[in-house]
Amino acid sequence: MPTTDYPHPAVTVDLVLMTVHDGALCVLLQRREAEPFAGCWVVPGSFVRIDEPLDAAAQRTLADKAGLASAWLEQLYTFGEPGRDPRERVITVAYFALLPEADLAAAVAGRADLALAPIAVAWTGEEGGPVAALGPGGTPLTLGFDHARILGLAVQRLRGKLGWAPVALALVGEHFTLRELQAVNEAILGRALNKPAFRKRMVDSGWIEATGEKESRGAFRPAELYRAAQSSN
Amino acid sequence: MPTTDYPHPAVTVDLVLMTVHDGALCVLLQRREAEPFAGCWVVPGSFVRIDEPLDAAAQRTLADKAGLASAWLEQLYTFGEPGRDPRERVITVAYFALLPEADLAAAVAGRADLALAPIAVAWTGEEGGPVAALGPGGTPLTLGFDHARILGLAVQRLRGKLGWAPVALALVGEHFTLRELQAVNEAILGRALNKPAFRKRMVDSGWIEATGEKESRGAFRPAELYRAAQSSN
């Protein structure tokens, strides 16, 4: 592995920032001003600095673009087709990040170039494939670069990890009810779940613990509030 | 995402070529001649050319370093710590590849700089961690760069995929018996499997189909030979 004089590609990180809003899995998209793909929507990204670890570049992008300090952040896949950016060779390391709805809504508020778009998934199971992101009228947004494919892979990975990792906890607040957690899971999977089975699985998993406090929403029995267990990280 | 004048990092692909030999999961390692890490063992890799897709670079490395035309090849993870190569910033996209024992043994034969090293895994379950590669005397080889970590992630991914993807089929020949397939699975997982359950799972999975032919090894009942089903890809 000697050093070479061959031209080096540019390397970026792209962030698929996801949350669940109104029962739908949503992603934060940014409207591009400049060419190429001006007017199209893309996931936020930035160039990796020459002395910066990849995870740090993702963290920095999270702070710059969304004003967010912390999130469940995980490397997704690296895309490097030569033609994916018409200007120069750009290899992008895609990350996906999960945030509670409130955090992401705050980041979007007052920013005309940002949108929280519901994701429309046509496939089911493990095959995967590209997905569409919907605009205000329910019409699909035009995504720039290969970001429809990146989004599709993010959804696929998220669905796959739901069963064996506490990723759903990153999408609810610090305190949450089992009903909220189940709703988040159902939004991600796109199908209804069985209530007793879900509750048993969650409680037995060791990911969550009861706080002893209750949530009161109206004229009916209040729900127990849970929080992420210490070891769930 | 404008173009920039910032310095670009070098990008490489590294290949974790694995097979099962003598009941042990093994990896193809190459002894480095040059500094840094001269005398250490590393997984084969090469620079990504400026007009070359990442998958094509992995495929080319497979052909150059191991003389192999085809294998189960899958992107693993991208490693980009600034200090991982002391010469310059090198971001590497790691792939793992699975080959039948015979193919990899042929690649190593007569090459003093290549070795097929058994992998010693200390952990179990899902945590993962770095692993050791063993030399002829059973002593651990000194691995260069961050390749112990790359190897560890490859083992973790391989173990994780065993249950729901037909990866084990890439490690046996075109025709194989269920006993051979089970032995491969056991070598990867590092634990014994239940025979009836394994057979039922394999047959029900749809990944394999019976050929109608038999394998005769001695004075006992011959085993049915199977092959990968068409849809198992």
Place this chain on the structure above:
DNA sequence: GCAATAGTGTCTTTCAGACACTATATC
């Protein structure tokens, strides 16, 4: 007591592990 949601008990089905059994080849 009524309404509405929270939470649970129980039955059934499905699947994997354990174990012992039957099957089939060569000698």
Place this chain on the structure above:
DNA sequence: GATATAGTGTCTGAAAGACACTATTGC
């Protein structure tokens, strides 16, 4: 028929879905 491995039937236990039931709050 002895032997060694291939392959299967059956029991058991764990986990999930279906469904109905009980529990608790405000009004």
